[in-house]
Amino acid sequence: MTAVIDRPTPQTSAPVKPVRSRPPRASRRTAAKVGVNGLLVLGSAYMVLPLLWLVFAATKDAGELYSGNAFAFGTDLFVNLQRLLAQDDGIFLRWLGNSILYAGIGAVVGGFVSLMAGYAFDKFEFRGKRGLYASVLVGVLIPNTATVIPLYLLAASIGLTNTIWAVLIPTLCNPFSVYLARVFSSGYLPAETLEAARVDGAGPIRSFLQVGLPMLVPGFVTIALFQFVGIWNNFMLPLIMLQNRDLFPSSVGIALWQSQVQQNPEFSTLVIAGSFVSVLPLILAFVMLQRFWRSGLSAGSVK
Secondary structure, eight states, X not given: OOOOOOOOOOOOOOOOOOOOOOOOHHHHHHHHHHXXXXXXXXXXXXXXXXHHHHHHHTTSOHHHHTSSOTTSOOSOHHHHHHHHHHGGGTHHHHHHHHHHHHHHHHHHHHHHHHHXXXXXXXXXXXXXXXXXXXXXXXXXXXXXXXXXXXXXXXXXXXXXXXXXXXXXXXXXXXXXXXXHHHHHHHHHSOHHHHHHHHHTTOOHHHIIIIIIHHHTHXXXXXXXXXXXXXXXXXXXXXXXHOOOGGGOXXXXXXXXXXXXXXXXXXXXXXHHHHHHHHHHHHHHHHHHHHHHHHHHHHHHHHO
């Protein structure tokens, strides 16, 4: 009798998949930093290069504008500025003054009106509050150019076209500024502070002026800066509303000169020099208000 010995059948092992090694965490962080910084550099170049080109172009004559290195200084900066200030009996200075008037009043008065509206939407309860604020949000979504024709028809019906009021009144309230004011009011002004002021006997107006407004200084400066830049760069509204050249802002006046470049190429230097001078008040406003902006942040937190 022979014994049968069972031999174990060889088992086929499953194929082993190669393990992919992940890059170390330090290299991933480095790649993320390089990508983010690269995007920031591209965005900065997109914003700075046109301004840098304007600085170089303002120093050149009409021939040098279209020949040679674009980022090289010329020798006619003071000549271009003299021609700019002497053109049409110095009308550019009047245009520049009009821009400062429109943007300055719109920034200060319009910013204050928007601040009061945002404060009211945040701190007060009244009938129709949600519907009114919803209309403000809808106004944020509507581009300003879409409202130019309705505003012109309203101004024409009461005889305000071709006056400074046709440009000033629409700038006194901005839906986006009202939205920003409510955000700042809810973030910078605790309800407990106003409640303490009411307990001390302060009314709604006094609470806003003496308690709320000092704490909302950073928001007011921010809104005023947005208002100033938006009104300064506004083109369609004064173009439609105004026919008198003496009332033009610098944006419309420079566009008027630009339309004459094909007939007279010498106007190109006026357009470049005027654009260069028109940028300076914006830079000055940011440099001057930035200090108050930062100090207002700390002052508002202390108060």
